[in-house]
Amino acid sequence: MNYEAPPFLLELLKARSPSGYEYEAQAVFDARVKPHADTYERDALGNRIATLNPSGDPVLMLAGHMDELGLIITYANKDGFLYFDTIGGHDRVMIPGRRVVIRTAKGPVKGVTGKRAIHLMEESDRKKVPEIHEIWIDIGAKTKEEALSIVAIGDTATYDQDFDLIRNSIGVARAFDNKVGAYAVGETLIRLRAAGALQEARVVSVATAQEEIGVRGATTAAYAVNPHIAIAVDVSHATDHPDCDNRKYGETKLGGGPILCRGANINPWVFERLVSCATEAKIPLQFEADPRPTGTDARAIQMGRGGVATGLVGIPLRYMHTPSELVDLADVEHCVQLLTAFALSLKRGDRAHW
């Protein structure tokens, strides 16, 4: 089977967009979604807010964060090696030995994350995970002056790893988290536009910024959009790989369909509506439970203003926050179908109060 990944998603996956530096993902969203929206806004945090049917009711906000993990340059030493801090929740084991691309004012600069070779390590150090300050970025510069003539303090780096299909519809990418979510909310708006005048709700698809460092873009976007109902779309752990204890983390799998979350962060009316839309459209679903505010934009949106009826749709993913995240793109398509069906199901006056 020759699976073809959607070009819009491929462009988002290629875009480098560490939190606070979402430029490239913003540009993709602008090019792909803006032409289909009735109104389209940017804001001070860098969110992208696309609205369809502005006079519609209720107001439905769909949020997918477009930022990703990265590294931020903090210091160049006298020999031209660059030191960095992390953007987002890195597993330090994953950082050394990578090719990276630094985004600079003069364009992309290639480098590698270096650390001492195993032969040069003390026996006792071989078992340790290196501290961040024990890893550096080598761009081939020989002096501090040379390094800082190429790269500025505050420039960011991402792993130089792009998308590949590894088998059928299973893809690997550096930042499926959460380009798939940003894609799903943008693509849903595009399909609703194509579906024509069937829709009562105002649909506001937001590519949110800075989720990975504390759901910051969703916090301000939810205030500005002021929705009645919202759905956050993010990746969620597929627990179907070795060494994952189902007793602790539940049972979800790649290719099993979107994962609906239940718990205090989730409005029960929105949850039930999502289930009935999926049943009607024969979209496979999986379930997870979280008794706390989730680690997603849903956490910020639910607590916006006087409270927002919020749902959370997860796209199953293996190896989260590593340079090689795995997603079944069939799950992404099912997610778009689910969001589209949900938006079309809303009727004027729906408030999801309970």
Ligand SMILES: [Zn+2]
């Ligand atoms: Zn994440």
